[in-house]
Amino acid sequence: DTGVSQDPRHKITKRGQNVTFRCDPISEHNRLYWYRQTLGQGPEFLTYFQNEAQLEKSRLLSDRFSAERPKGSFSTLEIQRTEQGDSAMYLCASSRPGGLELFFGSGTQLSVL
Amino acid sequence: EDQVTQSPEALRLQEGESSSLNCSYTVSGLRGLFWYRQDPGKGPEFLFTLYSAGEEKEKERLKATLTKKESFLHITAPKPEDSATYLCAVQAPGANNLFFGTGTRLTVIP
Numbered sequence: 001d002t003g004v005s006q007d008p009r010h011k012i013t014k015r016g017q018n019v020t021f022r023c024d025p026i027s028e029h030n031r032l033y034w035y036r037q038t039l040g041q042g043p044e045f046l047t048y049f050q051n052e053a054q055l056e057k058s059r060l061l062s063d064r065f066s067a068e069r070p071k072g073s074f075s076t077l078e079i080q081r082t083e084q085g086d087s088a089m090y091l092c093a094s095s096r097p098g099g100l101e102l103f104f105g106s107g108t109q110l111s112v113l
Numbered sequence: 114e115d116q117v118t119q120s121p122e123a124l125r126l127q128e129g130e131s132s133s134l135n136c137s138y139t140v141s142g143l144r145g146l147f148w149y150r151q152d153p154g155k156g157p158e159f160l161f162t163l164y165s166a167g168e169e170k171e172k173e174r175l176k177a178t179l180t181k182k183e184s185f186l187h188i189t190a191p192k193p194e195d196s197a198t199y200l201c202a203v204q205a206p207g208a209n210n211l212f213f214g215t216g217t218r219l220t221v222i223p
Contacts, residue, residue: 004156006156031209033210040215041215042117042200042202042213042214042215042216043157043200043211043213044213045210045211045212048209048210055209056209056210091156091157093156100144100145100147100162100204101147101159101162102147102159102211103159104149104156104157104158104159105156106154106155106156107154107155107156109154
């Protein structure tokens with residue numbers, strides 16, 4: 001069990017640029033989640049995959065955000081035309097089949113200048 | 114609407130001074146209540162899952178309890194390494210995700 005891996009750990013970008021984050025879940029976990037967390041707040045749900053199917057998207061996930069999980073393995077989260085309000089920690093989590101507990105990665109800290 | 118309220122927002126304890134953190138929730142039928150620990154700049158680390166009122170779980174100096182309206186995280190004789198933000202989350206029936214509170218920031222002073 002190597003844990004959930006996220007890359008990069010930090011990303012600084014200019015407003016209007018596109019950014020992409022990657023998440024590698026725990027190998028036997030079939031469910032993958034993306035959350036966003038700002039300072040002093042708890043994580044907020046963005047989207048959820050079971051295997052390769054994206055089954056749920058939060059209303060927080062604007063049209064500028066897109067997530068994929070090809071072949072049900074790693075996932076990517078892309079933000080197009082970044083805005084300063086997108087600055088946050090983006091967390092990925094995974095869970096095993098039938099399990100309720102989410103196991104989080106260390107996150108990608110995004111700063112939009 | 115599901116809500117999770119954690120109190121206090123911040124807590125400072127002397128090393129060895131036991132205390133409790135509170136998590137109040139309003140969920141139409143609770144599937145599970147979760148406690149996580151989060152260190153600065155890192156993702157939340159899973160601690161406990163509680164499923165029904167009356168349930169208790171322990172891990173080292175931490176003990177989590179659950180009633181029909183709230184959960185407590187009791188910290189016995191804390192050490193400086195217990196300093197972190199403790200997050201509470203709930204899952205409603207039929208939901209695929211966890212709904213988090215804003216956390217309690219614990220500082221244990223040597």
